[in-house]
Amino acid sequence: MTQAPNPQEHPILVVGGGFAGLSTLQAFSRVHPRPPLVLIEPRSRFVFVPLLYELFSGELQGWEVAPDYGQLLQGRGISHIQDSVCSVNLEDHVVTTAGGHQLPYSQLVLATGAVPDDFGIPGVREHALRFHALEDLPPLHARLRDLRNRPSGTSTLVIVGAGPTGVELACKLVDLLEGAARVHLVEQGEQILARSRAFNREQAERALQKRDITVHLKTRVLNVVPNAVRWSGVDGEMEQPHDGLIWTAGSRPNIPDLLPSVAPHHKRLPVDGSLRLLGQPDVLVLGDIARQHSIDEGQSPWPLSAQVAIQQGQAAARSLQARRDGNTPDPFVFQDLGEMLSLGIGDATLTGMGVTLAGPLAFNLRRLAYLTRMPGLSLGLRSAGAWLFSS
Numbered sequence: 001m002t003q004a005p006n007p008q009e010h011p012i013l014v015v016g017g018g019f020a021g022l023s024t025l026q027a028f029s030r031v032h033p034r035p036p037l038v039l040i041e042p043r044s045r046f047v048f049v050p051l052l053y054e055l056f057s058g059e060l061q062g063w064e065v066a067p068d069y070g071q072l073l074q075g076r077g078i079s080h081i082q083d084s085v086c087s088v089n090l091e092d093h094v095v096t097t098a099g100g101h102q103l104p105y106s107q108l109v110l111a112t113g114a115v116p117d118d119f120g121i122p123g124v125r126e127h128a129l130r131f132h133a134l135e136d137l138p139p140l141h142a143r144l145r146d147l148r149n150r151p152s153g154t155s156t157l158v159i160v161g162a163g164p165t166g167v168e169l170a171c172k173l174v175d176l177l178e179g180a181a182r183v184h185l186v187e188q189g190e191q192i193l194a195r196s197r198a199f200n201r202e203q204a205e206r207a208l209q210k211r212d213i214t215v216h217l218k219t220r221v222l223n224v225v226p227n228a229v230r231w232s233g234v235d236g237e238m239e240q241p242h243d244g245l246i247w248t249a250g251s252r253p254n255i256p257d258l259l260p261s262v263a264p265h266h267k268r269l270p271v272d273g274s275l276r277l278l279g280q281p282d283v284l285v286l287g288d289i290a291r292q293h294s295i296d297e298g299q300s301p302w303p304l305s306a307q308v309a310i311q312q313g314q315a316a317a318r319s320l321q322a323r324r325d326g327n328t329p330d331p332f333v334f335q336d337l338g339e340m341l342s343l344g345i346g347d348a349t350l351t352g353m354g355v356t357l358a359g360p361l362a363f364n365l366r367r368l369a370y371l372t373r374m375p376g377l378s379l380g381l382r383s384a385g386a387w388l389f390s391s
Helices: 019-028 049-057 069-073 134-148 164-177 198-210 306-325 360-371 377-390
Strands: 012-015 037-040 078-081 085-089 094-097 102-104 107-110 114-116 155-160 181-186 214-216 220-225 228-233 236-241 245-247 251-253 257-259 269-271 283-285 290-292 339-342 348-352 355-359
Touching: 012 019, 019 037, 019 069, 019 107, 019 306, 049 134, 049 164, 049 339, 049 360, 069 078, 107 306, 134 155, 134 164, 155 164, 155 236, 164 181, 164 198, 164 339, 198 339, 198 348, 198 355, 269 283, 283 306, 339 360, 348 360, 355 360
Parallel strands: 012 037, 012 107, 037 078, 085 257, 107 283, 155 181, 155 245, 181 214, 269 290
Antiparallel strands: 085 094, 094 102, 114 251, 220 228, 228 236, 339 348, 348 355
């Protein structure tokens, strides 16, 4: 039986308000009685990243894709501290924020996500555009307007990285540019969408060909300057002039300093099967910064995706309660619900749950599926209803 909370009990802190952190808070906020819940997140708005493409293209509105945390947390008894965590003292159970606050915790959820990685390639940080967060959209919109005001076909846009972000963005940009610029997609690997389902990869290849996007495989960027990029590919080194370069080639875990330090596992924090940081029963680690420490030979790690983060958040809420009750938490088991990719305005591909589909119907199903999974169900349903009535 759950004990009544001690009035002096330290709060549960959730660091990071992405899919994993927000899902944890929303699931655990339904538990009563409970200690105070505090979200530490520097942004004022949650960003539903899979629909950032539709916000960029104008197919969806800001309130649909980036609702305010105040709106999402309203009435749930959750405090939001708009700050970032610099360090965690694991022995004293205290986090220190960039604003100088020192906050004690009873249990801690680390879900700080990932940030773009330039891999130390000269010029990327200074000269590349990005597509990772809300603040990346205005510079991209400005570049798009500039290219559309030039004579058609005289400009070149380069996208580096042919994972889901690069491929989806390339298709969307070509549709928005309407022939104003030539688009090149550069990938260091041997194929686009290396981790995607075969059907989705085939549909993406067709979408790229249909839009006359030039794909450079087995090509490594050497350096970037304001108006050109030098790369090494199958034909040797070459310099490609550009009128804009967008970097989507990779990300790295955004992990605060831990005291005492924790040895990373494949650059991420090692967790046990129930998402606990190894050796730290009061710390859960979720999303892009977590990697299971012991998995069977040949078993793949959890994908770095929104659906994994959401499921981990829901599992974390159960684990928080198990810890409070003195019970052993259940292991986290990821349920793969499939993969969906946007392939331009009004086009998409999806596989999973017995469905394999591409085209406008897939686009509509993808959009509706994401909107109804928006944290804060009433907001998702309101958005879905607005879309249905406008179709």
